[in-house]
Amino acid sequence: MCGIAGWVSFDADLTRRGDVLDAMTETMACRGPDGRGTYVRTHVGLGHRRLAVIDLPGGAQPMSVSTPAGEIAMVYSGEAYNFQELRDRLTSLGHTFRTDSDTEVVLHAYLQWGDSLVDHLDGMYAFAIWDGREQRLLLVRDRMGIKPLFYHPTPDGVLFGSEPKAILANPLVRKAVDTDGLRELFAQTKTPGWALWKGMSELLPGSLISVDRDGGVRRRTYWRLGAAEHTDSREDTVARVREMLTGIVGRQLISDVPQCVLLSGGLDSSAITGLAAERLAQRGEQVRTFSVDFVGQEENFVPDAIRDTPDSPFVRDVAAHVGSAHHDVMLNPADLTDPAVRRATVAARDIPNGFGDLDSSLYLLFKAIREQSTVALSGESADEVFAGYPWFHNEAMLRVETFPWMAVIPPLSLAARSDHIEPGLRARLDVGTYTADQYATALAEVEHLDGESGTERRMRSLCHLHLTRFVRALLDRKDRLSMAVGLEVRVPFCNHELVEYVYNTPWPLKTFDGREKSLLRQAAAHTLPRSVVERVKSPYPSPQNPQYAAMLQQQVKELVAAPDADVFALVDRVWAQQVVGQDPARMTVAVRAGLERVLDLHTWLELHSPELLLD
Template sequence: MCGIVGIISFDQDLSLRTDLVDAMRPALSHRGPDAVDQWVSPRALLVPRRLAVVDLAGGRQPAIATDDAGRDVVVLSYTGEVFNFAEIRAELVTRGHRFRDRSDTEVVLRAYQEWGADCARRFRGMFAFAVWDVRREELLLIRDRFGIYPLYYARTSRGFAFASEPKALFTTGVVEPVVDRAGLLEALSFTPTPGCSVFKDIREVIPGEVVRFDHNGVHRSRYWTFTAREHEDDLATTERTVSDILREVIRQQLVSDVPVTAMLSGGLDSSAVCALATAHRAGAGGPLQTFSMDYSYHLDSFRPDEVHDSPDSPYVEKMSAHLGTDHHELLLDWNHLADPEAQAAVVRAMDRPIAGLDMYVSLLQLSAEVRRRSHVVLTGDGSDELFGGYMWFHDPFYVRAQQFPWLGVSHRMEFLTGLLDRSLHTELAFADYARDRYHEAVAETPLTGKETPRERRMREITYLNMTRYLRVILDRKDRLGMAVSIEGRVPFCDHVLAEYVYNVPWSMKVADGREKSLLRAAVRGLVPDAVLDRKKSPFPTAQDPRYRTALREQLRRITEDGGSAVAGLFDQQRVKSVLTDPSYGLRAGVTRMSIEAAVQLHHWTASGVRLELT
């Protein structure tokens, strides 16, 4: 895991801009604490940072290819892991390439020399990288198929810049931290739009995309997207195939020169990953280290709700005992979640407000706990989107709704916009924005043309989750982990697995009448029945009423003290309902997420973000 930032200019001499180098070097220190370097020329300035995971002594960046005269011809700034790099390296050796080290970084460099931008089609892994072709004066930005690693860019009259995170782009001087109305819509709608960022003039490289910049401007193309095809395997063969692919994925993703650990929530997804990892590691290097988080309040006072049937801790204990892992549990209280410094740290890490602040704060704390022992961790992210784990795959109300299904969970209440001034809310037309983004996404869905109406709808919902909702999950994993220099690996986002499962008929995915029954069958015998048969339970949210009380007090300070740049954005009647109504504004249509959003908007602007909404 690393971080990259760079700038390209055809109308100034960047080799003279030592000020830019000095500004860019510390911008992504959290993504690469082990090393930092730069490559400077009149046209290009690249500053990569490294978190060393594979080939600790080698793998230096930027990786540079030279011609016979020793002149630099290709310069690579790379983040990520190509898990099949050994196989690609062996092929490249047969084609005459010579290697200086045993890192995947150099494999990516030589693969570009051999195949150009098409090299990405051969990679199995998670990556985002920039290639500066010196002779062509051309920059390529390439991102993995699901966007596991972030990559942003900006082109303005001041030049072209790219970076792993927006905050690093701001150090280049090409773009400023400005959010206009379009950005606020994107930030608060909970409808992630591929390619869009929340900042004015900044775009995100779409997963599976190649972005080229040269003297003729910016050119974009896709090297991968889902493809629909008829599934020919029977159920038994399908279950075996999924099991075989998962075993191979775990084998590949355990390759590391530093210890690999795992998250263990007591749910099916993380338990499957831990079970497969334990089986593969048998007898190697001691027990697998695992990590979980829970709230102290839940130990004695947990209450089942619409999506959480049971607390995680008992199932974590069962799974850890079954596998013999070296387990570490982090217990948090309401005051950890309401800590303004922790909240601000989340907003800085994400570069934006998000839905579910308590979850993000707790995950940031958990990531810090993991970092004390390791900086590579396996997670179960991506399984629910691929195998159909969320409630909105199964409840007819959400399946029928002509909107992003996760928005239906709000029961027509606003997730993040409940406290916004009503005139601003009307002008921005959040509902219209969400509807338009939904129809765009549905229209993209790959279909064979032979689906029944039911099968077509379930393919649409799967596609919405894999291309939109998964963005939220992967961004959360990446930013909160990298805020404390942790590389998160996501086996369920292996593209070979995803391509196969995407085309499995829905009837096979729920063969036993439950969510993710295909995955259950694939790992049966590895996971205890109590965990295997547990109903899907999402990441826990804080039930302690003292957390909501603390949020109310934060809102009071933001709106009454006069020191917040966002106080004028809120509807005063709705604010009053939160501050005085025992329901904390629920009667007025204000959810806890809306209060958290107001708190985050305050932290966001306090960090230097400028709102331009007129």
């Protein structure tokens, strides 16, 4: 895992702009604490920060090869889990290798197949290849969008980086945000390609971009989630899912550095833990697991609309069942509201999402893990792949004409996303209409099979929404917060072949036992304690201690008292004055989310001093 950055300019001599390339590259230092390198030629500069995971001595980047027609160079972020098989195949085709790294395998795959190398890769990746033979840049992102990649066209080329901050470090870029950018920021519909900053875009998952002097910037989609007929029986489907997951987890346990599993006690993370424990036991190794919890949460837990039980008892059951070396990371309200932690999370994400404790607790968990491990496996995206969220199984929610998570999760409700916006700006942004338009656009992208029933069409549409919108927001969050501390997080459930297979499984098969995630529950049951097999879905934990809300109120109260606080160009000061006086023990989750957004916006403005184009 690494951070990449680069600059292509066909009208300039970039050998004279090494300082700018260095500045762009250094913004990625947290993503690659183990090494740095740059590659500079007349019209191209490539920068790399390395997190060494495979072939520690031999995988330095940028990596290049010389051909009679010119040099080819690459900067690469991520992992190609099938690199060993690819290496064997390329060797049989006459290629020779100097290292044991997957980076060199990907580079030689380009030499062999050109842009079609994407058809041969299994993994999470974002990379750039400069082909000196054609004076052309190729940018590639993995199918599910696990690894981020952003770009900004210029009059004579392009700028790119793993994160927007790399691009913003180039003086060519105007650090401006207009109302279109703000509209999506507050709506949180994960509009494909949106990057907040004016002129900047996110490369879509499953896409590549080619940049040359004659054609400019051209994008091509090489993979999308499509409809296909499923003919396997229930037994064969469960067996196939079990087989796929076993193989996927096995491949993702390849590493030359310490690794672990994120364990919440839910079905998803527990399944990954159980499968990893099986594979590691075959190698004579013990699985290591990490969990996050809050001081006093288990003892004082109160069931709510989306959480029936605390995580801790189930975590203990799994750790005991698989014999893991387990570590709990305990946090208190002061940890979560520490302004330095908020600053770190907002800086890591580049945008003020307002996810609050969901971001800060994950960041602190990753920071603690990084002291002992460099790689972690996560159960992220299982709910999107296997239709695990409660609203998939609620008839009333199935009829809601919006993104279902916005109708159920209080911090994502329209009120939580817009009530705190400055009234004049709120009217201009019209977040409600924008959300409805994005929902219609997302539905129109779904491909259906002829003859599908009404129920099957609806459930396919819901699954597609989750796999092309909701999961991308979650993957971005996990990548940014983990890489902010130099931790590589792998997501086995995002293997594209597994995603395709389960996505095209008919709805009755997905719910054959009358519960959510029937296929996963059955496929992984042999590795799990009965308590977890029977557990009802519970989301990522959030603190229930009212002291947390009180601390947020105090911080917002200090902003309200500052007459020149820039955040009130975006936030309704009257709303803020009202909510800081509420009883924190009675505060709704939506209001608390609004407080989080105010503090995130304030921090973001301090970090970036953006030019706000609000007219």
